[in-house]
Amino acid sequence: MRIGLTGGIATGKSTVAHLLVELGALLVDADQVAREVVLPGEPALAAVASAFGQAVLHKDGTLDRAALGQIVFNNKAKLGQLEAILHPAIRATMQQRMADYERQHPGKLVVADIPLLYETEQEHLYEGVLVVYVPEQIQLERLMARNNVDEQEARRRMGLQMGMEEKKRRATWVIDNSGSLAQTRQQVQEFWQSKVHTC
Ligand SMILES: CC(C)(COP(=O)(O)OP(=O)(O)OC[C@H]1O[C@@H](n2cnc3c(N)ncnc32)[C@H](O)[C@@H]1O)[C@@H](O)C(=O)NCCC(=O)NCCS
Numbered sequence: 001m002r003i004g005l006t007g008g009i010a011t012g013k014s015t016v017a018h019l020l021v022e023l024g025a026l027l028v029d030a031d032q033v034a035r036e037v038v039l040p041g042e043p044a045l046a047a048v049a050s051a052f053g054q055a056v057l058h059k060d061g062t063l064d065r066a067a068l069g070q071i072v073f074n075n076k077a078k079l080g081q082l083e084a085i086l087h088p089a090i091r092a093t094m095q096q097r098m099a100d101y102e103r104q105h106p107g108k109l110v111v112a113d114i115p116l117l118y119e120t121e122q123e124h125l126y127e128g129v130l131v132v133y134v135p136e137q138i139q140l141e142r143l144m145a146r147n148n149v150d151e152q153e154a155r156r157r158m159g160l161q162m163g164m165e166e167k168k169r170r171a172t173w174v175i176d177n178s179g180s181l182a183q184t185r186q187q188v189q190e191f192w193q194s195k196v197h198t199c
């Protein structure tokens with residue numbers, strides 16, 4: 001069974017994904033795949049360099065993610081241009097990996113962690129979508145602390161995604177990650193038990 005896992009920037013998707021892996025789920029992570037498709041030698045890296053210039057490459061030819069982030073997170077048109085290059089490659093790799101996992105481990109729960117799952121209208125590809133929710137004030141605080149950015153920058157990055165209340169409204173299942181890690185772990189265990197019984 002394939003389920004989607006999403007949330008907002010810094011709401012705790014990776015945290016919940018790793019708790020599910022501890023319980024036995026197989027994880028396909030879109031942020032991780034987004035890194036793989038721009039490794040040296042990959043066609044998407046050449047396309048990014050030709051669209052954004054050599055300034056987004058380190059001297060050794062690898063992608064300077066911070067430099068590219070500075071450009072695209074401050075310019076919606078440029079972000080759209082980057083997405084048009086990367087999303088087809090990310091989707092193809094994700095589908096391939098999920099199919100491989102299902103062949104190798106029949107019956108196991110496959111979790112696809114996709115930050116932009118709703119924004120890119122992928123919900124129909126999954127049996128259901130688990131949303132990792134925190135109220136926007138907590139999201140803002142965690143994002144500022146983790147990325148060491150000021151409030152204005154954090155709000156700008158949050159503003160590039162669908163709001164958390166809307167994601168929660170669309171969710172099949174919700175994990176509320178606004179409490180302690182122990183409280184989140186408890187909810188993840190309950191979710192896992194309900195899925196294991198129905199798989
Ligand atoms: C711009 C890039 C190079 C910045 O890299 P960096 O290492 O600084 O950030 P990272 O990739 O870890 O992303 C952190 C978070 O930013 C948010 N984010 C990333 N891409 C986007 C986007 N296109 N729109 C809105 N938010 C985004 C997500 O919540 C993500 O979890 C990178 O985010 C990227 O390649 N983005 C485009 C690909 C994409 O859309 N990825 C999202 C998964 S499909």
Ligand SMILES: Nc1ncnc2c1ncn2[C@@H]1O[C@H](COP(=O)(O)OP(=O)(O)OP(=O)(O)O)[C@@H](O)[C@H]1O
Nearest residue numbers: 008009010011012013014015142146177179180181
């Ligand atoms: N329950 C919690 N209590 C306190 N801090 C938390 C909790 N869950 C996650 N965090 C912290 O919040 C930050 C974001 O968590 P995480 O990296 O799991 O989010 P994410 O949704 O995967 O982020 P991104 O969209 O950027 O990939 C991290 O610094 C993490 O340590």
